[in-house]
Amino acid sequence: MVRVIEKLDNNEQVLLMYLADELPAEDRLEVRQMLEVDASLRREFEQLQAAQQLIGAQLAHLDDVSPLAVNADFAARQIGREIRQRLARPKPAPAASMIDRPVRSWRWLYPTVAAASIAMIAMVWLGRQASTGSNPYTPVPQMTPSPIVADAQQPDPNAALLIQSLQPADDEPKQVAVVDGMPQDDVSQYLLDASAPVK
Amino acid sequence: MVLPMVPESVSPVVSDEALLQRLRAGEPAAGEALVKRYCQPLMRYLQRVAGEHAAEELHQQTWLSVLDHVENFDAASNSGGFKAWLFRIATNKANDFWRSKGREKVAKEGLRLVIDEEGPAAGERLEGSEQAERLRVAIARLPEAQRQVLMLRYYSDMKFVEIAKVLGCPLNTALGRMHKAIMKLKELMGE
Numbered sequence: 001m002v003r004v005i006e007k008l009d010n011n012e013q014v015l016l017m018y019l020a021d022e023l024p025a026e027d028r029l030e031v032r033q034m035l036e037v038d039a040s041l042r043r044e045f046e047q048l049q050a051a052q053q054l055i056g057a058q059l060a061h062l063d064d065v066s067p068l069a070v071n072a073d074f075a076a077r078q079i080g081r082e083i084r085q086r087l088a089r090p091k092p093a094p095a096a097s098m099i100d101r102p103v104r105s106w107r108w109l110y111p112t113v114a115a116a117s118i119a120m121i122a123m124v125w126l127g128r129q130a131s132t133g134s135n136p137y138t139p140v141p142q143m144t145p146s147p148i149v150a151d152a153q154q155p156d157p158n159a160a161l162l163i164q165s166l167q168p169a170d171d172e173p174k175q176v177a178v179v180d181g182m183p184q185d186d187v188s189q190y191l192l193d194a195s196a197p198v199k
Numbered sequence: 200m201v202l203p204m205v206p207e208s209v210s211p212v213v214s215d216e217a218l219l220q221r222l223r224a225g226e227p228a229a230g231e232a233l234v235k236r237y238c239q240p241l242m243r244y245l246q247r248v249a250g251e252h253a254a255e256e257l258h259q260q261t262w263l264s265v266l267d268h269v270e271n272f273d274a275a276s277n278s279g280g281f282k283a284w285l286f287r288i289a290t291n292k293a294n295d296f297w298r299s300k301g302r303e304k305v306a307k308e309g310l311r312l313v314i315d316e317e318g319p320a321a322g323e324r325l326e327g328s329e330q331a332e333r334l335r336v337a338i339a340r341l342p343e344a345q346r347q348v349l350m351l352r353y354y355s356d357m358k359f360v361e362i363a364k365v366l367g368c369p370l371n372t373a374l375g376r377m378h379k380a381i382m383k384l385k386e387l388m389g390e
Contacts, residue, residue: 007371008371009371012374013375013378016377020358022360051381051382054388055334055349055353056353059353062328065328065331066331072234073235075242076234079259080227080231083266084227086266
């Protein structure tokens, strides 16, 4: 076991502990023996003792001539009043113990997270399908033809009769097509003009 | 008329721990008894380390802190007992006070501000006590760490081991500061 004297740094610290009577008996004996044989150590001890006594006396005198900032009875009454006020306050309700608290079940968390994840994946997949158009369930907008184009596709019955009359039989003389009073040598030309609106 | 002194054997002093127990049980008189017991040394300590003007406020703060934590105080685990705990709280309050006042600024101004702040009020001037005034100024001029050790030793009468724990430093350090404080005061008072 390390002795107290051996823990201290210098003679001043040893002497302070010796003056304060805080050394163990064995260490006190050793210091006393050192003081008997070492004159310089004894001189140092006496100076330290005298300085401590002087400061103690002067402090006591300073306390005597300088009043306390607060009276002890007044301070005691103040604290006593504070204590009574604290005792009179209603005590806060004790915090709920772990036993009283409702058990929080975390079991609902995992299926909810899983369902949310599946929903997000489905939304992303549907969105991508819609952008590529390969989805059979996506209605394809129907393209309705314009009225002018639709009429052009219908055959003109009048043009068909004129063509039939213009086509000569094998033994019959060629008949010249007359359209609107104008002889038509070129049937093709007439056929080309068949789509023209009838005046 | 002089009242006769009551011998201690008739009126034994109630220990700090016993008063604390009664305080915890809700007895305000026990708290008041503790305050009265330690008012003077605690106030003097705070006056010397934090100044005359701050001592009263710090004294009240110290006792309010005691009330806040009295349920948690355990004498068995606190060497030095209630007294050491009380002075540790007071020391912390004083340190907080200096921190808020701007300790470095005060040090750079050469302690003039400290001495001026700690000057006695006009109505409380020391009469015929020049040496006491010199001691007061000399104490104010000590470095804070040395002043705390010296004042704790004198006013709380705690052992150096307990003082070291209150200040949060090794025993060697506390003793070294004490020795320097004594030598410095001796030198300043001898000027």
